Amino acid sequence: MRALPDVWVHRRPAGASWGPLDDEAPATNGAGKVPAPRTTGWHVLTVLLRNEFRARYRSQALGILWSLLNPLVQTAILSFIFSHVSAFKSAIPYYAVYLLIGVVVWQWFATAINTATQSFITNADIVKRTVFSRQIVPLATAMSYGINFAMEAMLVLALVVIWPHAFKLTPALLLVPVVLAILAALIVGVVLATSVLNVIYRDVAFLVSTALTLLYWLVPIIYPISFVDDAAMPRLYYTLYHLNPVTAILVALRGCLMDGRAPSALTWAGMLGPTLLMLAIGWAVFRHYERMVLDYV
Amino acid sequence: MPPPVETAPRQRFGAGELIVRLDDVGKMFRRVEQKPFLLREIVKRLTMRTERQRDFWPLRHVSFDIHRGETVGVVGHNGSGKSTLLRLIAGAAYPTEGHIAVRGRIAPLLALGAGFQPDMTGRECVEINATALGLSKREIAERLDDIVQFAELPDFIDTPVRYYSSGMLARLGFSVAVHTDPDLLLVDEVLAVGDHAFQQKCIARIEQLRADGVTIFFVSHDDTTVKRLCDRVLWLKDGGVAADGAAGEVLAAYEGR
Numbered sequence: 001m002r003a004l005p006d007v008w009v010h011r012r013p014a015g016a017s018w019g020p021l022d023d024e025a026p027a028t029n030g031a032g033k034v035p036a037p038r039t040t041g042w043h044v045l046t047v048l049l050r051n052e053f054r055a056r057y058r059s060q061a062l063g064i065l066w067s068l069l070n071p072l073v074q075t076a077i078l079s080f081i082f083s084h085v086s087a088f089k090s091a092i093p094y095y096a097v098y099l100l101i102g103v104v105v106w107q108w109f110a111t112a113i114n115t116a117t118q119s120f121i122t123n124a125d126i127v128k129r130t131v132f133s134r135q136i137v138p139l140a141t142a143m144s145y146g147i148n149f150a151m152e153a154m155l156v157l158a159l160v161v162i163w164p165h166a167f168k169l170t171p172a173l174l175l176v177p178v179v180l181a182i183l184a185a186l187i188v189g190v191v192l193a194t195s196v197l198n199v200i201y202r203d204v205a206f207l208v209s210t211a212l213t214l215l216y217w218l219v220p221i222i223y224p225i226s227f228v229d230d231a232a233m234p235r236l237y238y239t240l241y242h243l244n245p246v247t248a249i250l251v252a253l254r255g256c257l258m259d260g261r262a263p264s265a266l267t268w269a270g271m272l273g274p275t276l277l278m279l280a281i282g283w284a285v286f287r288h289y290e291r292m293v294l295d296y297v
Numbered sequence: 298m299p300p301p302v303e304t305a306p307r308q309r310f311g312a313g314e315l316i317v318r319l320d321d322v323g324k325m326f327r328r329v330e331q332k333p334f335l336l337r338e339i340v341k342r343l344t345m346r347t348e349r350q351r352d353f354w355p356l357r358h359v360s361f362d363i364h365r366g367e368t369v370g371v372v373g374h375n376g377s378g379k380s381t382l383l384r385l386i387a388g389a390a391y392p393t394e395g396h397i398a399v400r401g402r403i404a405p406l407l408a409l410g411a412g413f414q415p416d417m418t419g420r421e422c423v424e425i426n427a428t429a430l431g432l433s434k435r436e437i438a439e440r441l442d443d444i445v446q447f448a449e450l451p452d453f454i455d456t457p458v459r460y461y462s463s464g465m466l467a468r469l470g471f472s473v474a475v476h477t478d479p480d481l482l483l484v485d486e487v488l489a490v491g492d493h494a495f496q497q498k499c500i501a502r503i504e505q506l507r508a509d510g511v512t513i514f515f516v517s518h519d520d521t522t523v524k525r526l527c528d529r530v531l532w533l534k535d536g537g538v539a540a541d542g543a544a545g546e547v548l549a550a551y552e553g554r
Contacts, residue, residue: 011388011397021318021398047428055416125413126429131388131405201335291391295326 015291044132048123048140053147067148068155071107075100078222091224094166094258097159101254102221104156108149109187109246110212116142116191117208120199124297134290138195142187156257168260175262179252179271186245186275192282196289199296219246225254242266245274316481316512317363317386322395324356324381355381356536359395365480368513370527370544372520372551377533379516383407383485386514401480404430406471415459419450419469422458426473440476447502448472468495475502481512500526524548 010017057064079096082088092098119141120127120134127137160167198204218241220228228241242248248270252263263271328351356378363369371379384390385397387405413422423444427437445454448468458466475482484503503526507513517523523530523544530547532540540547 008398008400009388011385011391011399012395013391013393015391016388021315043434044428047425051414051417051421051425054421055414126425128384128389128407131403131431132429197335201338203334203336207335294390 045136045140048136049144052140052144056144064148064151068151071100071103071152072155075103078103082222087227088224091226094163097156097163097166097258098224098254099222100156100159101257102219102250104149104152105183105250105253106216106219106221106246107152108145109183110216111148112142112145112187113190113194113212114205114209115145116187117194117198117205119191119195120293120297121202127297128294134293135192135286138191139188142191143184146184167257170260172256172260172262175256176253179249179256179263182245182271182275183249185279186249189275189278189280189282192279193285196286196293199293200289215246219244220250225251239266243270243274245271245278314365315362316365316399316401317514318396318398319362319386320360320396320398322356322359322385322392322397323354324378324385324390325352325354325393327351328353354393354536356385356533357394359536359538361531361538361541363481363512363514365512366510367529368507368515368527370523370530371514371516371533372518372523372530372548373533373539378536379533380407380485382533383483383514383516386481387483399481402431402478403481403483404474404477404479405483406474407483407485413458413466413470416457418457419445419454419461422469423454423473426470427477430474430477432477436478444469444472444476447476464492464495471499475499475506479506479511481514482506484513484515484517486516486518520548520552 007018008021010019057066075096079099082099083095088095115122116138119138122141123137127134194204194208198208225247229238242251243266248263248267252267252271255261255263255267355376359378359382371382373379381390383405384407385392386399387403387407388399389405389407413426417425420441423441424437427440427444428434432440445451448465448471450465450469453461453465458469461469482503500522503513503515507526513526515523515527527544529542530540530544530551531538532547532551540550
């Protein structure tokens with residue numbers, strides 16, 4: 001953080017602020033306002049992000065292609081196995097497409113959260129020894145996997161060539177970027193909280209990765225959503241299942257891409273409600289522990 | 298975001314203007330006996346078991362002012378709070394009590410080469426390190442040649458730093474830091490690296506910055522360098538300021554103990 005020439009930066013136990021010294025007349029920039037300190041946050045974010053992304057593939061000959069291989073192989077194996085399950089086949093006409101969308105979305109969600117949770121520990125050096133807005137660290141890590149996601153999304157598009165009828169060209173496609181933005185916001189909300197908590201309690205990373213393993217089976221990645229929808233269970237369970245933001249995002253994405261159907265009210269609620277809640281919680285937790293991170297990392 | 302035009306540091310503040318004020322500053326750390334785990338913490342909260350808190354204060358009741366153009370040396374034994382003081386002024390830690398006020402651009406040389414990663418080339422390291430130290434993209438582009446020249450590494454700047462010697466790394470790190478055009482330079486024993494010739498070059502560079510009116514806060518175990526560079530010395534002892542005054546007097550007291 002850099003301050004403009006005439007601005008005092010105050011650091012007190014309660015946090016940082018800026019303004020005049022206690023016994024000093026307020027500094028003005030001529031317009032009668034105290035000039036705000038300038039931060040280089042976005043620049044740091046872009047450099048960290050690019051760096052993180054480059055470092056990941058630097059030593060590999062095929063570079064980014066490796067990240068495409070994983071979802072491809074996973075989808076190929078799973079669709080080979082489950083195409084022999086007649087219940088799956090009859091529930092979804094284009095199971096491979098359905099599966100790949102699920103796998104690619106999950107890949108971003110899970111790897112971004114797992115890695116960003118550790119990001120303060122991995123970048124301990126730069127966090128301890130330089131000064132900038134700390135939320136940049138987990139955000140850069142999480143978003144660098146967004147680049148991977150963009151590459152993998154190309155795989156899904158490539159499937160148009162193989163199964164042109166799996167996709168529906170309708171106005172609902174315009175909602176896809178909106179849904180992806182909600183997914184990004186959800187990831188940000190989660191990692192804001194888990195990244196700072198993991199600095200102070202080092203077992204948070206294990207809890208997070210275990211929770212993600214559980215969540216993998218709680219959302220419709222492999223199995224058709226109709227299995228849950230058609231199952232005889234109380235209305236409450238059904239609603240709760242659909243209020244899971246990852247479920248809602250998958251339902252919305254597949255609806256827009258494969259059925260040309262805009263998300264239902266319940267799906268919107270399931271996407272937006274928990275995401276906004278998670279953002280609020282994440283930001284509150286982050287603010288609460290932010291300064292402790294510097295002492296514990 | 299285009300960086301606003303900035304004036305050269307020597308015009309930013311008048312001579313003798315206050316740029317750092319510490320008012321009754323204290324920093325507390327919790328001594329950790331066991332690694333903190335969330336599960337254990339939750340169990341502890343649930344069972345209402347309270348543990349004896351073991352607080353310790355590496356710094357307490359520290360107050361002083363620094364004015365523009367001063368070169369302040371900090372001496373003291375290991376664990377007397379020197380590095381904590383530097384990190385507090387830099388903003389890399391927050392005080393537990395008291396009030397710190399700083400202004401201007403701070404270049405914290407808390408360690409050389411923060412953010413260097415073995416797989417990155419020298420050029421990329423300069424970029425990320427300089428960014429973390431607060432330079433804009435344009436400033437980095439303008440200064441890259443100077444930085445590389447000063448570090449004496451023009452032939453290796455596109456080599457991954459995993460192949461650098463420790464001396465080369467230190468040179469690159471120092472070079473970035475002194476090219477950040479600071480108002481206040483915080484130096485934490487980083488001169489202990491590199492060979493003799495490069496050390497002399499670093500000290501010469503610091504003297505030049507000092508002549509340019511940059512305020513320098515200098516932590517070192519090396520009394521000779523402190524004597525050569527500083528006009529004022531702070532002696533830290535057991536987390537407090539034991540003496541603060543002209544370099545000669547304080548150093549004499551410190552050496553005599």
